[in-house]
Amino acid sequence: MIAEEMVIACCTDIAGKVRGKAFPASQFEKRRKRGIGWTPTNVQITCFDTIAESPFGSLGDLVLIPDETARVRVQLGDDALTEHFALGDIRHTDGRPWEFCTRSILKGALDRLNGVSGLTLFGAFEHEFQFRNTASSIGEAYSVAGFRLERRLAETLVAAMRAAGLEPDTFMKEFGAGQYEVTMGPSRGVAIADQSTILRELVRLVANASGKDVTFTPIRDPAGVGNGVHIHLSFLAGDKPATWDPNGKHELGKIAGQFIAGILKYLDAIVAITAPSAVSYLRLTPHRWSAAFNNLGFRDREASVRICPVSDLSDISKAAQFNFEFRAADAAASPHLQLAALVHAGVQGIEEELPTPDATAEDLSLLDPAALAARGHVRLPKSLPEALDRFLANPTVTGWFPAGFADTYAKHKKGEMAFLEGKPQPEVCALYERVY
Numbered sequence: 001m002i003a004e005e006m007v008i009a010c011c012t013d014i015a016g017k018v019r020g021k022a023f024p025a026s027q028f029e030k031r032r033k034r035g036i037g038w039t040p041t042n043v044q045i046t047c048f049d050t051i052a053e054s055p056f057g058s059l060g061d062l063v064l065i066p067d068e069t070a071r072v073r074v075q076l077g078d079d080a081l082t083e084h085f086a087l088g089d090i091r092h093t094d095g096r097p098w099e100f101c102t103r104s105i106l107k108g109a110l111d112r113l114n115g116v117s118g119l120t121l122f123g124a125f126e127h128e129f130q131f132r133n134t135a136s137s138i139g140e141a142y143s144v145a146g147f148r149l150e151r152r153l154a155e156t157l158v159a160a161m162r163a164a165g166l167e168p169d170t171f172m173k174e175f176g177a178g179q180y181e182v183t184m185g186p187s188r189g190v191a192i193a194d195q196s197t198i199l200r201e202l203v204r205l206v207a208n209a210s211g212k213d214v215t216f217t218p219i220r221d222p223a224g225v226g227n228g229v230h231i232h233l234s235f236l237a238g239d240k241p242a243t244w245d246p247n248g249k250h251e252l253g254k255i256a257g258q259f260i261a262g263i264l265k266y267l268d269a270i271v272a273i274t275a276p277s278a279v280s281y282l283r284l285t286p287h288r289w290s291a292a293f294n295n296l297g298f299r300d301r302e303a304s305v306r307i308c309p310v311s312d313l314s315d316i317s318k319a320a321q322f323n324f325e326f327r328a329a330d331a332a333a334s335p336h337l338q339l340a341a342l343v344h345a346g347v348q349g350i351e352e353e354l355p356t357p358d359a360t361a362e363d364l365s366l367l368d369p370a371a372l373a374a375r376g377h378v379r380l381p382k383s384l385p386e387a388l389d390r391f392l393a394n395p396t397v398t399g400w401f402p403a404g405f406a407d408t409y410a411k412h413k414k415g416e417m418a419f420l421e422g423k424p425q426p427e428v429c430a431l432y433e434r435v436y
Helices: 025-034 040-044 102-117 144-149 151-163 190-209 254-274 335-351 369-374 384-392 405-420 425-435
Strands: 006-012 018-024 036-038 062-074 083-092 120-131 168-173 179-184 229-237 296-298 305-307 324-326
Touching: 006 025, 006 062, 006 102, 006 335, 018 025, 018 036, 018 190, 025 062, 040 405, 062 151, 062 190, 083 102, 083 190, 102 120, 102 190, 102 335, 120 190, 120 335, 144 151, 144 168, 151 168, 151 179, 151 190, 179 190, 190 335, 229 254, 229 335, 254 305, 254 324, 254 335, 254 384, 254 405, 384 405
Parallel strands: 006 083, 296 305
Antiparallel strands: 006 018, 036 062, 062 083, 120 179, 120 229, 168 179, 229 324, 305 324
16 A cells, blocks of 8 residues: 655644644644644634633634754664654744744743743653553552563663654562553754653654553542653753752752742642643542642652752762652643743742742641741642633733733633533542543
């Protein structure tokens, strides 16, 4: 049977989905200049394939332009179809960035960071996921036996990552039933979110080729563990690490401390973007090793921001190892929007010259709101509606985004919640498990 290879120009959207349009691969250079047609109301397609209230209706035209630097071509085997796609930017037909393009929003945030600090963001996303159609035996958490069950998939995934230009790091059997974690090496700027998106698609590709089905849903079962996204961040001044200061509080440089302070100050208003599903808030509860408060922790896996350990045994310098990790996130979100929200919050902290926060060393869930406030902490929203209310009520946060974005984002999420109305919690969890 004859075939001609095609490539997909694609982007992440408000629903955290990767959407796009395919064209013959032979046309890539032409499409890189003029793009492919795109529709404004696509931004309001929810994760359940309903269309939320849209400010655009049936009007308007855009172009989606693939980026050569975010192009992926992977061949899993002689008998397998070639995986070929390129992330890109949505633009107006006159070339201006579209206000609701998640990748363009991130680029604007990164430009703001560089303009204020002169620094470049350096980092990587960690992902947890679960196999949906594979039974998991008791006693496999973090075990060699648990890894051995998926060794073939893991080794194929590592090869696919390398072919796609990602730097493979680790793969392990996690605590939950059928749950695994995959990590990769860091990259710069917009590539941090691009590579997170690429990694998710490669996991799905390799799993499907192996006859398996995976989910990145924030939580499958309220009584079980959740799947988080851990966003590791640091800074570069040119090519030199610029996060660690041996004389700084918690060994954080001044700008890094201010950046983290900004994230924590505005976290309750941006968690609607970093953890944007109705089930995200089943995971963001105390004692789940996720995050429930806007606190900094020193190697504490229940803190929203964690200062990560460094090893004196490493051949990499302490300055190059040193980073912090944001934990109030999951894969129901666009990596580009997640990172944009974090960068804007961090830069706000730099501009406000906020002091480096104290690191908590107690169980914050035991404190009442007054005691939390006295320590400068708040409980994060306990539901998506509450998170959206805090997002919309904070003019500083909504002002970081293009005109109309906050209202459109809220309408999108309200459309998502309308689809779930009246459904029992187990069915809601099952629906998110299917779509993510």
